[in-house]
Amino acid sequence: MTVTAHSTGLRSGAPASHPTHEVTNQVPPRTGLDEYGTNPPLSEAVRAFGAAWHEPELHEIGSLVGSEPFQKNAELAHTSPPMLRTHDRYGNRVDEVEFHPAYHEVIGAAVGYGTHTAAWADPKPGAAVARAASFMLFAQIEPGHACPMSMSHAVVPVLQRDGEVGRDWLPGLLSRSYDPRLIAPGSKSGLTFGMGMTEKQGGSDVRANTTRAVPVASDPDGRTHLLTGHKWFFSAPQSDAFLVLAQAPAGLTCFLVPRVLADGTRNTVRIQRLKNKLGNKSNASSEVEFDGTWAVRVGEPGRGVPTIIEMVNHTRLDCVLGTTAGMRQSVSEAIWHAQHRSAFDARLVEQPAMTAVLADLALETEAATWTSLRLARAYETGSSESETMFRRLATAVSKYWICKRGPHHAYEALECLGGNGYTEDWPLARRYREQPVMAVWEGSGNVIALDVLRGIARTPQSLDAFWAELETTAGASAVLDAHVRRVRQELVADLRDPLAAEFRARATVEGMALALQSSLMLRHAPVPMAEAFVAARLGADRGHQYGILPRGTDTTAIVERHFGAR
Template sequence: MTTLSRGQQAELRTHTVDNQPPWRTGLDEYTANVPLVQAVAAFGADHAHDALTVTGTRVGTAEFQGDAERANEHEPVLHAFDRWGHRLDEVEYDPSYHRVIGAAVADGAHTASWSDPGPGAAVARAATFMLYAQIEPGHACPVSMTHAAVASIADTAVAGTWLPRLYARTYDPRLSVPGGKRSALIGMAMTEKQGGSDVRANTTVAEHDTGEDYRITGHKWFCSAPMSDAFLVLAQTRRSGRDEGLSCLFVPRVLPDGTRNVFRIQRLKDKLGNRANASSEIEFDGTSGILLGEAGRGVPTIIEMVQRTRLDCVLGTAAGMRQAVAEATWHARHRRAFGAVLADQPAMTAVLADLALEYEAALLSGLRLAQSFEADARDADRAFRRLATPVLKYWVCKRGPHHAYEAMESLGGNGYTEGFPLARRYREQPVMAIWEGSGNVIALDVLRALGRDAASAAALAAELDLTAGEHPILDAHTRRTLTLLTDVQRAPDDAAAQARRLTEMIALALQGSLMLRFAPRDAAEAFITARLGDDRGAQYGTLPRGTDAARILRRHESPAAV
């Protein structure tokens, strides 16, 4: 038997990888997420438990996570022309991207709540969407737009042909005529160079052709997922020399006769994140489009689609927060430093528990909002969502980037490298705050909701009243919030300067109430005190004295990591 010298033993230890976490794969991401399971049941979708378990198991596999990584490493490539100089206008995606989006469509992450609108369908679809977006967020953009587009397409001239394709659970990446494949995805193209969120400044024009058909000429500065089968487009329409105003048109990529519609992809955006998904600049030149809704009422026609994509921004941000919490706690549970497991060291425990509280508040916000979009939603819920959608889109999405950063820091140097998913998540989170209306646009939409629909303020007050008297700090904050809301309504000329403050206060009041109703009492107490109490801190990890951070954290840890 050979005996190694001390030097040889030291050399072997030096070249042995230890004290590094294993890959976080092979988990059911649904049942491992106790707050999500409980929230799905609380909001009326417990019947979807088995289906969500199937989805959770799928997205937790090493194969699916490998596809998510490859789809972001091998970015979409534009082929504007073929080798002979003919316009091609196609975007090539890595096969991994097609596998990811194909799985999401098969599980109904796009339109299940429309095709099977039973009780809790919107919440079940939201949970499915979140499980996929937790692992790979880029594909979630066309999935979300397809879900949202149904609201604008229903009861229009294209509904009969297109809705069955949107409801299909098959995925086919080819561009084809409506009869050429059974499924379809929908995108939208609204913003332009000169206007951005100010879509009424759009210069793209559409001249009436025949019937409901128009010919579109102009450009779009942002068109996401340009290989979608059709798009909702805003343009200034004209009929018989008369301006009709800003209208919404349905633009297919392939026309019924099999020819390609004019849809010139000028270039792909080089984005900070969201790199698995292509975003493009496009030009129209006599492009065929079909009028949706009334001419001149493009914004009202498309607004229900926008409301639902904003809902998905909230859900997508919450999904990213879950990934951040899961990866950070997994690392801390498997890593030792200074003689102890990281997760058990009080400073780290406090940070991780605080990140978990932020995630749970975002999760409850997203699923409560999804519940208000159920097909059988009460009038009070419909009024609630008109105000709560911009409020939560503003607040939750703005919390995402800082949350991702703090979780990334929990991994130390590993977190800052592209070999781990939190660097990608950190680059991803800002997009949810920017797309579908950035901060000021959304905060001003809160004021519009209050000004145009008095029932929305009443619905909010009724929601907050469900927990009145249960927590003195939240009660005091709610009173201040409703007072400011009333002041803003009474002085609309000064309201814009207070729009962000009011939106933030409403969001925190709503989140505090949801935590009291649906989270464990100790978690709700810690959240409310840490966000609204007199001794609150500015950074994650500054929890109130006496908080049992370890108990809060255990509920969010993956079973295999405990």
């Protein structure tokens, strides 16, 4: 065979060159990093709030979740969502939820590091802060698994108060072994919990629930009941047990519903469908029906809401932690992109308009991080009365504001990546759909804002504790001092008229949240960043979008601090 050389340079055996397919100016994968070590605000907050002893394990977790295999599992868990199998091939009802193996890898690692119940298993000083930081690192990369982790954590104090029920369930909950088998709870090496509160006719108004609980006559203690009804949102139906609310003879009561009974037979928990959600795809959320479903009462008869409310408060805290973790993912990806991508003869990070946006996103993330771990410290075992009062109000205040900020923050970070950010090949499209669930779950905006008003009315000491927290930075910033005075004066005036107070509930809670975040930034963040945050959120020249910062803000230093990948 004879080959004639031409001016194109073709020669025998050599492939043709395709310069149009050359990849240039694309960003390398953000993998192989220690997500804890590259997050200065998180590591500083861990040390400031008493959990420095946990740092070696946090570095391990940071390296794990920052690795390419873990991030691949996170993507697979999301793109291959759980599937419901109601019957086996013979027609037997099985009500099983099947997950991609990647999901089990993710949640198995999270359980192994105690992101669910480590703070209860070893309640030493700083344990709640340590657990919060671990939870945030996992949720930063794969948020869906965090739902059963959160509920398994939050149910522990409820079961601790009911020794008879807790005796059977707490050892498995406190285990660091992940056991997804659908078998008798006593035969498992580890347990997880879910929750079922809302019904289609009531939503947040759980007192409108119609699920009925009938006592079993053969139980001399009157604790065993049979439940009949429908739950509109039933979280993590693959879990081993659930706390639910039902109408008993004494009124709305809290019950524990096992997935499998002690003798190995499956309880009557009929999964009707899995919810087709906007985001949170890797997590199974469902509707279920109870039909003579075995349940045991937890807490006092007719005291269902007070019994379950502590679980709700802990899951609200985790909504704050999860949103903050999402902010960290968003700003990390945005800064990484800007550090490696060029346009108009300069890297994006060197262009002032982009740097201002990145810096503002970083300030939001840092304020949320300090707030998250400050709240976690207030949940330490043996907290003082003032800490308990502080967290009652501060949890709801922070849940409202930080979770509201999450979706806008994710969108702005997504926009920093341009068209790439809007595709499913990068994680920010997933994060943008994920963030709203934290604002909706465990009380949407109005519910939370009104809960703050109710909390003030029921326990005025909680408001005193909140103001006392802010007093620690009185005089540090004239802008913050003026803001706090205005919020306090307006709240006093509003509380004279209940309708006016409800109308202005969101404004009140927003003002309180920004005051708390500003105070924490002034106490703990580097001075230039704290001052920039206060001016950007409370100052006379504050804007409505990200990237509107005071003149003279050292945006480069802020971005460098949050890049953290040197």
